[in-house]
Amino acid sequence: MGRWAPDARGRLEYAALELYTEAGFERTTVKEIAQRAGLTERTFFRHFADKREVLFPGNRQLQEVLEQAVTRxxxxLTPAEAVTAALLELSGLMEDRRELARRRQTVIAAHPELQERELAKLASWSQTLTDALMRRGTAQPEARLAAEAGLAVFKTAFESWIATADPQHTLGQFVGDAFDDLGRLFARS
Known part of the structure; x- marks a missing residue:
């Protein structure tokens, strides 16, 4: 495959997931990932800092989606409604990546250092949402609470989404259902 072949980043992602599943995360090398993708190690390092980062592509872009959705x-809207809107927008971007997400989560769940990186990613999303809400005039405690509650809902919905066999039930629907469930849990009688 040529050096400038299209979608090098995507091919590296898929190759890494295949190898992580087949040989394990620890035993897979960057060289093997690049070879499987038909690319060079140099190309790999143009797209990713290390083999861990293949599992966390585009985090900065996802943060920007969240920030812009709250800002727009x-x-x-209440802070919780603004967070809901942002998470629904993010869900729409992930919709066509269910199988990739399922495989990715399987690899992450098997490795504590990857779980730690996943938590750091979610913490960055929380801070992004909190900051965006505060720029809208929401006080810090309420902004943090809305962001953290929203991400707890998103994590629950995401886990249900990758576990379901029903391809018609979208991540956005799971997010909406989980927000409804949260509302019922805290509804006063």
């Missing part, structure tokens, strides 16, 4: 949301 109507001033009439």
């Amino acid at each position: 949301s109507s001033a009439a």
Whole structure:
């Protein structure tokens, strides 16, 4: 495959997941990932800092989606509604990656150092949402609470989404269902 072949990043992601599943994360080398993708190690390092980062592609872009969605949301929305809108927008971007997400989570679940990296990613999302809400005028404690509650809902919905065999039930639907469940849990009688 040529050095400038299209979608090198995507091919590296798929090759890494295949190898992590076949040989294990620890035993897979960057060289093997690049070879499987038909690329060079140099190309790998143009796209990813190390073999861990293949499992966390585009985190900065996802943070930007969350930030922009909160920023664009109507001033009439509550902080929780603005977070919901942001997470639904993020869900739409992930919709066509269910199988990839399922395989990715399997690898992450088997390795504590990858679980730690996943938690750091979610913490960065929480901070992004909190900061965006505060720029809208929400006080810090409420902004943090809305962000953390929203991410707890998203994590629950994401786990249900990758576990389901029903391809018609979207991540956005799972997110909406989980927000509804949270509302019922805290509803006053």
